[in-house]
Structures are given as C-alpha cells and as structure tokens.
Amino acid sequence: xxxxxxxxxxxxxxxxxxxxxxxxxxxxxxxxxxxxxxxxxxxxxxxxxxxxxxxxxxxxxxxxxxxxxxxxxxxxxxxxxxxxxxxxxxxxxxxxxxxxxxxxxxxxxxxx
Amino acid sequence: xxxxxxxxxxxxxxxxxxxxxxxxxxxxxxxxxxxxxxxxxxxxxxxxxxxxxxxxxxxxxxxxxxxxxxxxxxxxxxxxxxxxxxxxxxxxxxxxxxxxxxxxxxxxxx
Numbered sequence: 001x002x003x004x005x006x007x008x009x010x011x012x013x014x015x016x017x018x019x020x021x022x023x024x025x026x027x028x029x030x031x032x033x034x035x036x037x038x039x040x041x042x043x044x045x046x047x048x049x050x051x052x053x054x055x056x057x058x059x060x061x062x063x064x065x066x067x068x069x070x071x072x073x074x075x076x077x078x079x080x081x082x083x084x085x086x087x088x089x090x091x092x093x094x095x096x097x098x099x100x101x102x103x104x105x106x107x108x109x110x111x112x
Numbered sequence: 113x114x115x116x117x118x119x120x121x122x123x124x125x126x127x128x129x130x131x132x133x134x135x136x137x138x139x140x141x142x143x144x145x146x147x148x149x150x151x152x153x154x155x156x157x158x159x160x161x162x163x164x165x166x167x168x169x170x171x172x173x174x175x176x177x178x179x180x181x182x183x184x185x186x187x188x189x190x191x192x193x194x195x196x197x198x199x200x201x202x203x204x205x206x207x208x209x210x211x212x213x214x215x216x217x218x219x220x221x222x
Contacts, residue, residue, distance in 0.1 A: 002155060033210065042214035043156075043202060056209035090155070100146065101210060103155040 003027065006091050006104035014112055018079040021107045025072055025093030031055070032074040033094070033101060034066055038087040049074055081111045114139040116205050118213035125193055126221045133188040133216050135203030144206040145186040147177055150215075151199045159201075162186065173197070195222045 003026035013019055025032050034046040045058035049068035060066075063081075068074045078085060088108050092101035119134035137143060147159040160171025167179040177188045186203060198220045203213040 002157070004155075035212070043212040045209055045211055048209055058209060058211075092156075100158050100161055101148075101156075103148075103157070105155045 002102040002104065004091060004093050004102050004104035006089075006107050008107055009105065010108050010110075012110045012112065013081060015081055015083060017081050017111075018077065019081065019109065021076040021078070021089050021091075021109075023074045023076070023091030023093075023104060025074070025091075026095075026102050029093035029095050029102070030072065031094045031096065031099070032068055032072070033092040034060075034074070034076050035090040035092065036087045037090060037106070043090070046076070078109070081109075083111050085109065086111045114143070114205055114207045114211050116203055116211055116213040118201075118203055118216050120216045121214070122217045122219070124219045124221065127195055128192050131188070131190040131193050131197075131218070133201055133203075133218070135186045135188065135213060136184050137186065137203075137205040138184065139205065139207055141207065145177075145179060146204040146206070146210070147171065147175070147186075147188050148202045148204060148212075149199045150202065156202065159188070193218075193220050195220045 005024040007022045030051045033048045036044045046060040047066050048056040052068050066076045088106045090106045092103045115138045117136045145162040148156040150156045160169050162169045162179045170176045200215045202215045
C-alpha cells in the first residue's frame, strides 16, 4: 500500500459526459501528479501541483482540468469525454519537488 | 524538452537469465533518474533512483542501474531473473517534471 488513495477505481460513462477523479496523497506529501496510461501512449504526464499551486503542465487537454485543495487532496476533471479518453488515470504524490513518486492504484475510465 | 526512450517494448527471458533494459534520455543538464516497476494489476512502485554520487545504483529485489552521463543512459540490470520479475518496467527522468518512457514488458518463462 503506497498510501495514495484514488477514487473511483472504475468508472464507465458515455461520450460527452463529465467525470471527476479524486486523489488523496500520502500523509505529509505536498506534491500531487496526474498521469494518463493507455496502451498506445504509455504513461503520459498531465499536470503537477505543489501545495495547492500548479507547478508543471504536460500534455493535458483543454477539456481536462485539475486542482489541489487546501487539505492537499486533488481532483482531475474530465469533460466532453471522447472514446479516446478511455485509460487508466494515476495519481502520485511526493514529499518534495525532487522526491520519488508514490502511486495510487489508478482510476480506470471507460468511455462508451 | 526532456524525453525518455526505452529501447525494448517487449522482452522474454527464461529464469536465471541476465537482464538489461535500455533507457536513454534527452536533456543536457542535471537530471534525477528513476526505474519503476508495475506488476500485473498493481500500481507503479519504485525500484531505484539516481540523484547524484555513485553512478551505479542498487535497488530492491536485486536490481541495479548504471548512470552513464556521456551516453545519456540509465540502463537497468539484474544478473539472474526470476519468474516473479514478470512485470512492466518504466524508466523516468525528472527535470522540472517527471517524464516516463513507454515501458518495457518483461515476461519470464519458468
């Protein structure tokens, strides 16, 4: 158990819908990272937050947004969903900017 | 922009064989390097990391990696693999953000 909690574990929804994925980092970790894992693209970095502020942005679509709240949990919002958004979404946390990542078990999103 | 390349997408070995998985990155400055493993149905776990110092890094479960700065490489090695090493292995590099390679699926035959 990494200490990072992600909900929901599985989510099935339809095209055009909106979903929210939630992540609770390890106790004391200030950094939260979001990654998308798909068979063809591998593990793609989406976005990173540090203590509530956005720190780095990767290949995150405009239809996607994220935030980190004062209690350090984070949410990834995916809207106007398309079939191609079906993937495993991982959250990871670290205790400082240079530290190793601890991953959650992922949220598997299926868009039908 | 930083990037990571893993040479082998799929590797099949017999138990007790030696393993080397290639990883190259593109960035000219100081980097932190990682290898992660994802066992079937599980989340990614850290195998080993390099921040500075001795370029030969030892990790968990008998894995090691060597950082060769002149080659921009951080190859993962294990002298004798076991069936339980069947997993997907990811190399990652951190500059301002942590970028992962596309992964290498390792299948060990019993």
